[in-house]
Amino acid sequence: xxxxxxxxNWLRMxxxxxxxxxxxxxVIDSQxxxxxxxxxxxxxxxVANTPAVAALTGLPYAAGxxxxxFNIKLWMTLAVGLSFAVIFLVTRNGRAEEESGRSxxxxxxxxxxxxxxxxxxxxxxxFAMMVGLACALLAISQxxxxxxxxxxxxxxVGVALVFLGIAAVSGQLTTTSRxxxxxxxxxxxxxxxxxxxxDVEADGDRSLWITWLSPIGWGQQTRxxxxxxxxxxxxxxxxxxxxxxxxxxxxxxxxxxxxMLPDRAGNREATPFGRTQLGLxxxxxxxxxxxxxxxxxxxxxxxxxxxxxMAELLAGDSSVSKIFIGSSKNVLDGLLGFFTMANALLVAxxxxxxxxxxxxAESSGQVxxxxxxxxxxxxxxGIRMFVPAILSLMLLALSGAAxxxxxxxxxxxxxxxxxxxxASIAYWPxxxxxxxxxxxxAAWIPRAASAVTWGLFxxxxxxxxxGDLFGLPEWVLQNVPFNAVPRLDxxxxxxxxxxxxxxxxxxxxxxxxxxxxxxxxxx
Numbered sequence: 001x002x003x004x005x006x007x008x009n010w011l012r013m014x015x016x017x018x019x020x021x022x023x024x025x026x027v028i029d030s031q032x033x034x035x036x037x038x039x040x041x042x043x044x045x046x047v048a049n050t051p052a053v054a055a056l057t058g059l060p061y062a063a064g065x066x067x068x069x070f071n072i073k074l075w076m077t078l079a080v081g082l083s084f085a086v087i088f089l090v091t092r093n094g095r096a097e098e099e100s101g102r103s104x105x106x107x108x109x110x111x112x113x114x115x116x117x118x119x120x121x122x123x124x125x126x127f128a129m130m131v132g133l134a135c136a137l138l139a140i141s142q143x144x145x146x147x148x149x150x151x152x153x154x155x156x157v158g159v160a161l162v163f164l165g166i167a168a169v170s171g172q173l174t175t176t177s178r179x180x181x182x183x184x185x186x187x188x189x190x191x192x193x194x195x196x197x198x199d200v201e202a203d204g205d206r207s208l209w210i211t212w213l214s215p216i217g218w219g220q221q222t223r224x225x226x227x228x229x230x231x232x233x234x235x236x237x238x239x240x241x242x243x244x245x246x247x248x249x250x251x252x253x254x255x256x257x258x259x260m261l262p263d264r265a266g267n268r269e270a271t272p273f274g275r276t277q278l279g280l281x282x283x284x285x286x287x288x289x290x291x292x293x294x295x296x297x298x299x300x301x302x303x304x305x306x307x308x309x310m311a312e313l314l315a316g317d318s319s320v321s322k323i324f325i326g327s328s329k330n331v332l333d334g335l336l337g338f339f340t341m342a343n344a345l346l347v348a349x350x351x352x353x354x355x356x357x358x359x360x361a362e363s364s365g366q367v368x369x370x371x372x373x374x375x376x377x378x379x380x381x382g383i384r385m386f387v388p389a390i391l392s393l394m395l396l397a398l399s400g401a402a403x404x405x406x407x408x409x410x411x412x413x414x415x416x417x418x419x420x421x422x423a424s425i426a427y428w429p430x431x432x433x434x435x436x437x438x439x440x441x442a443a444w445i446p447r448a449a450s451a452v453t454w455g456l457f458x459x460x461x462x463x464x465x466x467g468d469l470f471g472l473p474e475w476v477l478q479n480v481p482f483n484a485v486p487r488l489d490x491x492x493x494x495x496x497x498x499x500x501x502x503x504x505x506x507x508x509x510x511x512x513x514x515x516x517x518x519x520x521x522x523x
Contacts, residue, residue: 001111001119005093012451013127016085019458020078021134027074028142031066044069054199058220061205067148067225070139073466078156079219080192081458082131083163086124087184090167093120096177100364104256114248121168121244125161132157148225158236159219163188165243172250175259182291191216215239277375277383285354285387292350293395299346300399303339304406304420307332330489337487338465340403340420344427345461345482347395348434352457354388355435359442359449362520377516385435385508392431400424423488429500430481436507443514446521 035041045063054060057076062068094117097103106116136153140146163184170183191214198211211217218239221232250260273279282289358381361367370380404420434457441449464482477483484496 001106001116002123005119005123009089009093009123011448012089013130015451015455016082016127017131017134019455019462020081020085020131021138023074023078023462024070024135024138025142028066028070028139028144031069031073032142035066035069038064041065041069054196054202056196058195059199059202059205059207061223062226065225067139067144067152070144071152071225075152075156075220075224076216078131078135079159079216080188082128082156082160083188083216084185085131086128086160086164087167087181087188089124089127090120090164091171091177091180091184093124094168095171095174095180096364098171098257099175099177101257107256114251117168117248117251121164124164128157128160128164131160145225147228151222151228151230152224154230154233155219155222155224158222158233158240159215161240162215162218162236162243165240165247168247169243169250172247172254173260175257175261178287179259182287190214195220277370277380278387281357281383281387285357288350288353289391292346292353293398296343296346296350296395296399297402300343300402301406303343304403304408305410307336307339307407308410333489334487336403336407336420337423337489340400340423340488341427341464341482341485343399343403344396344424344430344485345464347392347399347427348431348457348482350395351388351392351431352434352438352453354391355385355438356442356450356453358384358439358515359446362442362446368520371520378512381439381512381515385439388435389432392435393425393428396424396428396431397421420488426485426492426497427482429497429504430485432504433481433500433507436504436511439511439515440507441511443511443518 035044042064045060045068057072060068060072063072097116103116107113132153132155134153135156136149139149139152166187167180167184170180170187171177174180174183194210194214195207195217198208198214198217201208201210207217207221211221215236218232218235222229254260271279274283361370361384367380371377400421400423401417403424404417405414407420408414408416437456438449438453441453445452460480460482463477463480467477467480467483481500484500486493486496
């Protein structure tokens, strides 16, 4: 079973390892150029000691060292990214396989009840260890202290193993892969918020006690490149082992295909609209749509509300300010432009998840019943492109208005909403390109579609938000889809929007043409 899981997931794991570990030397090298002297690093330590930095990336301990700066810049991104990867992989090879009926076929042979689950966990625990080891070795190769680098990598592994256990338990509680992913992802979000609150309310460089309620806090309290405390990793290992044992106990006490949490009974009959392809698509994606909408609007209100306070903290010519404002002359406008783009990236993540249903419905076999009816494949896929396209436009407008209202309330100007609605909607062609690429990959490389699309999107997010740190040529950064769109404080340009829209249309057309002509491909 270990060989079976490896054979089906080696490409996904390779992409995750490359993306996560590949950021380590880039960030370290860029920080060495930005802070070449100890004096520059000490100056950065003073700038980094702010509530905003504590909330986003954790307390800036040892910020006067290159290793401490690396932790501020990248540790949180790596920890959260690796945890999400483990959650998705465990759910995809656990609850999703059971939901599709493949686990039943495997158990019909001589396979033990827990063999597939244990093999699943072993493979992805090893994957997490590979990511942690790769990050540590790359940090050592860049001249960072050996002990601190090894502890940094181990802390990433410890956090990921805890969420592996949480994903395993979530798969036993729910009956669907979407439910398991949502439950485990919410747990990760709560852990992040608990850690953020503890760091913002910290006493000096010591977090509030609430941080010990968060697995992310456990990993952060190892304080790599500083005090180098190994004992918090024991908490991670104990929690991960307890969660896996609990998952095995639950698996032995439920029926195959069932979950421990009861299902809510649905309506006896579908409404006339629910019997249409558009109605069915919206019904199937109702929960993600509601969840993403609430999250994006809350995030937009947060962006608009903290903009003025953060602009005061970022005033001056520092490397921290360059991350947020780039080449903008006005700190506040540059920061608001960065927040507007970050908000558009959240909307793009929703659009990608929604359009990815084209491939997930095919791989699970659900699409076979629909394709056998009178509906054409192009119409079926077109509706699943239409839903994220229209909803993303609505979310851009709503979230842009939320940023403008929150910012306007902070400065006493109620007329900011329209300005931010226009700046947000300008990112719609970039989101359409994301949808087009998702359909293109689902049609031409169906088995690797999800891994490739999410991997490309992850690279686009990193380059859009932190591209200046990597020292890449300007023409590379400017051709990233979300960087090509003029920001809030920049002169409007129509040509990039036309090019992005044209590329989106081409990707969608080639994807639909291929989807119509090829055979159906399962998981």
